[in-house]
Amino acid sequence: MTERSDFAAYVDARWPDLVGGLEDEGVAGDRARLAVAEALLGARRSWERRVREEQVDVTLWAEVRERAGLAARPGEPVPHAVRPRDPRDGPEEWLERAGRTRAARRRRGAQRALVGLAVLAVLAAGWSWWAGRPDPPAVREEANPLPVHWYAEDELHLQDVVVELPGLEAFVADFTDDTAVVARLRSGEVVRVDAEGELQPVDEAPPALDTVPIPPPVRGIGPYDALVESVPLAGGGWAHLVDSARRAGAEDDLRQSETGRRAVVVCPTEWTCEEPVTVVADGTVRLR
Incomplete structure (x- = not known):
């Protein structure tokens, strides 16, 4: 490493022991190097504080082991002199690779957060729509004494039910299902009222609704x-x-x-x- 700092000196000195300690525990070489590099990058920003307040050989070794999938072993320091220093096997390449891995992980996290926010926004809008819906009309069972659908006193009389529906401007029989009607409300909304008295919105009013x-x-x-x-x-x-x-x-x-x-x-x-x-x-x- 080219920078002159306590962190850089530590990495140069302890890199072989950190990697070699994992390899001695059966961790594959590339996996061991990437685990060490990721742990070192995670400690870099707070390095001065950690040196003052911790035994970094102990806490860092626990973090390295956890990243490699091994038990932490609290209180155990980094092994010493398990590998000779090899100039051809330095930390630079692996620190760069760890940096790219962390950046990609952060991007994925940000994307997931944005997706989560979008989902929450959709759910919130859906809940707002659901909560803002008017209550369904009151429906009671009652056989229709007339041979046709009819409307009086704010009530729509279908074949077997009566639907309380104030503000109904016009309605016609739904000839695709003669037990239902299509109606226009005073609000301008066009709905289909089925045989059970349930309302469903209609995208396009049938021509018969506006034809005398x-x-x-x-x-x-x-x-x-x-x-x-x-x-x-x-x-x-x-x-x-x-x-x-x-x-x-x-x-x-x-x-x-x-x-x-x-x-x-x-x-x-x-x-x-x-x-x-x-x-x-x-x-x-x-x-x-």
Whole structure:
């Protein structure tokens, strides 16, 4: 070593004994040299303090042995005169190699730390999203008395459940699964409500959600019944919401009568309609 210091003098003097002591314990030559070099580099920055406060021959030998995979043997000093000094087998090359190894280890540690931070950030964002999600809507089991899905009093009535869903702007039957609906909420979010009442986000609203259907003439209602709303059925035909107290036509269609009888009439074809089914609910009733 070219530097003039107590550390450099120690390394020059004790290198053969440190390496030779490990080799005598059965450690392979290259492994022994790298273990000694790594231990010396680890001690270099604090060398002056260690010389003042420790028996470096004892503590360093314990560290060298541990790096080589041997038991530390506390209190045992570096063996003396186990190898003659060989100018062709100096510490310089191995100290450089140990330095590169330590640098690579630090880079890997930094990369792992960055990956860990990224993972923590993703987990934190996921937890924040999860914690910030609105509570799922209340769902209760209740058989639907009507032959179609309907909405009234902030509740969506599906085939077997009723979902509490305030702020529902519009909904249509999911014709891929007639037990579910696709709905737009007042927030602008489009969701699918399945047969169990669970909500899943929908990336793209179906065209039917924004299309007002044009039904055929309704032949299954009486002369004093007013047509409120119509929806197509998955299996063909139409369902019509009618009110027997309506008289004034389109301007009155969105007003609910307090005395009238509301009912749903299912017409499988333009010429055939089933018996009306009375709607028992307060406030506005909607089929879409």
